Each structure stands twice: as C-alpha cells, then as structure tokens.
Amino acid sequence: MHINKLILQNFRNYSRHEFKFGDKTVILGENGSGKSNLMEAVYLLATGKSFRADREEEMVRYEEGFFRVIGQISQIGQISQVAVTMSEGRKKFEVNGVPRGMVNFVGRLKAVLFAPQDMELVTGSPGGRRRYLDFVISQVDREYRRCLISYEKGLRQRNKLLEMIREGLAQRSQLYFWDKLLIKNGEYITLKRGEYLEGLAEY
Ligand SMILES: Nc1ncnc2c1ncn2[C@@H]1O[C@H](COP(=O)(O)OP(=O)(O)OP(=O)(O)O)[C@@H](O)[C@H]1O
Ligand SMILES: [Mg+2]
Missing domain, CATH: 1.20.1050.90 (RecF/RecN/SMC, N-terminal domain)
Structure with a gap:
C-alpha cells in the first residue's frame, strides 16, 4: 500500500497544495514550514483523527470555514481515494467519493506514526x-x-x-x-x- 498523492485545501498553513510521493519520501523544511502539518494530514486520512489537535477545528486554516484533505492510495495496482472534510465543526469521511461512517473509513490507508515522544x-x-x-x-x-x-x-x-x-x-x-x-x-x-x-x- 502506498499513498501517491495528497491534496490539502485550507488545512493548517496550506491554502491549496498538492503533493506527489514517489517510492520513498523525505520531507525537509524550515521550522514552522508545515512538515508536521503534512504528517497530521496523512495520519488523519489513516485514522480519522489528529495526532496532536486538542480541538480538531484547529486544523482548519485561520480565517477559513472548512478544510478538505484528499489522498490517493494505490494497493496491488488498484487506485482508490479517501477524503476527510471538516466544516461547521463536523468531520465527514469519503471513500471513492461515497460518504462513509468513521468505522468504515478508518484503516483504508494504513499508517504508523513514529514521533520523538x-x-x-x-x-x-x-x-x-x-x-x-x-x-x-x-x-x-x-x-x-x-x-x-x-x-x-x-x-x-x-x-x-x-x-x-x-x-x-x-x-x-x-x-x-x-x-x-x-x-x-x-x-x-x-x-x-x-x-x-x-x-x-x-x-
Ligand atoms: N489552523 C491553522 N491555520 C494556519 N496556519 C496554521 C494553523 N495551524 C498551524 N498553522 C501554522 O503552521 C505552522 C507550523 O507548522 P508545522 O508544525 O507543520 O511546522 P514544522 O515544519 O513541523 O516545524 P518544526 O520544524 O518546528 O517542527 C505555524 O507557522 C503555524 O502558524
Ligand atoms: Mg514539526
């Protein structure tokens, strides 16, 4: 399983940004440039939750009303899409454009976070x-x-x-x-x- 593409819209410091990932990816950047925010978005697609926000609304870009995170996943040659949207304080989950409950959503993308702590x-x-x-x-x-x-x-x-x-x-x-x-x-x-x-x- 592999995440090929990540699209962030109004997520943390990203107003609209598309990332493409190769086989292995190393992310480098100045302090405060958005590296952890990127990890947070991937983790959100995998688990349905933030690994650091106390209030999940924090993830919405300042001055904006919603965020949307989309991931394109490939697994044994099959491409699928997972998305999380938050607006008016509510999270919504989609798989291939179809709304899903959190239980059904979690685990489509598999990820393990390993942080300093x-x-x-x-x-x-x-x-x-x-x-x-x-x-x-x-x-x-x-x-x-x-x-x-x-x-x-x-x-x-x-x-x-x-x-x-x-x-x-x-x-x-x-x-x-x-x-x-x-x-x-x-x-x-x-x-x-x-x-x-x-x-x-x-x-
Ligand atoms: N909701 C938000 N809207 C806009 N910007 C935000 C939001 N939440 C956090 N930020 C910005 O994101 C930046 C922090 O990003 P992040 O934590 O990903 O940095 P980093 O690259 O991991 O830095 P470090 O190297 O220090 O760990 C800060 O500049 C902060 O102002
Ligand atoms: Mg960081």
Whole structure:
C-alpha cells in the first residue's frame, strides 16, 4: 500500500497544495514550514483523527470555514481515494467519493506514526508498549480489534462483578462466564502480539 498523492485545501498553513510521493519520501523544511502539518494530514486520512489537535477545528486554516484533505492510495495496482472534510465543526469521511461512517473509513490507508515522544516505547511503561501493539495490529486485523473491544468490555464487567461479590450481592460462580470470555479473547490477542513481535525482531 502506498499513498501517491495528497491534496490539502485550507488545512493548517496550506491554502491549496498538492503533493506527489514517489517510492520513498523525505520531507525537509524550515521550522514552522508545515512538515508536521503534512504528517497530521496523512495520519488523519489513516485514522480519522489528529495526532496532536486538542480541538480538531484547529486544523482548519485561520480565517477559513472548512478544510478538505484528499489522498490517493494505490494497493496491488488498484487506485482508490479517501477524503476527510471538516466544516461547521463536523468531520465527514469519503471513500471513492461515497460518504462513509468513521468505522468504515478508518484503516483504508494504513499508517504508523513514529514521533520523538515515541522513544518512550523503549524507555516507558509496558502499558504504553501494549497500546502501541494494539493500535498497529488493529489496523490490519479486524478480528484483533473485535477481540480487544470485547476483552476490555469483559474486564470492566468482571471487575464490577468482583465488587458485587465482595458486597455479597453476587455469586462467585457468576465469574465463570467472564473468565471464559477473557481467556478466549486474551488468547487471540496474545497470539497476535507474539506474531507481530516475531516479525519485528528481524529489524
Ligand atoms: N489552523 C491553522 N491555520 C494556519 N496556519 C496554521 C494553523 N495551524 C498551524 N498553522 C501554522 O503552521 C505552522 C507550523 O507548522 P508545522 O508544525 O507543520 O511546522 P514544522 O515544519 O513541523 O516545524 P518544526 O520544524 O518546528 O517542527 C505555524 O507557522 C503555524 O502558524
Ligand atoms: Mg514539526
């Protein structure tokens, strides 16, 4: 998968700009010239979100009412187009000109951001490393994403149940259902994390 072209309209410091990308791209520029803004646009097309804006309206160019970001993607010889528009504070997603909900949009373009603060992956907590793995694997494996959501929900429910058992409001035997669910989903999550790390170990 490859992004061939990126068109920015009223996005951050870009009023209208078209970028074409070759096989590999290195972006150089003065401080404040818009390098991170460009990464932000690509990341937005991949994940539907900004990696840095607290208020996503910030991405609309000053004095303008909307932005539009379009990406042309090629994958196994097929060209497709993804677009995100924001106007009146609302984001809209399109694939090949057809409006899509965010869930259906995310993952069409696959991207991994590695920023300076991501050195924390090495120096920081294991929780941060797990979040990173979850984010990356979820993009390419729908079943992983499903298991992850189900696991997190199951864990919350089980914790609630533990509290109820302590207060004598529920039976220990009720844990069985949630244990089974956590084991089933946890097994798949662990397996896939292991596979991903094995692939990564090569580098
Ligand atoms: N909504 C906006 N409208 C217009 N300009 C904006 C908007 N948001 C940010 N900018 C401008 O974008 C510029 C910053 O761009 P960016 O963060 O991409 O720079 P950079 O090339 O990554 O710089 P550095 O090398 O310092 O990291 C600033 O000049 C800022 O004024
Ligand atoms: Mg920058």
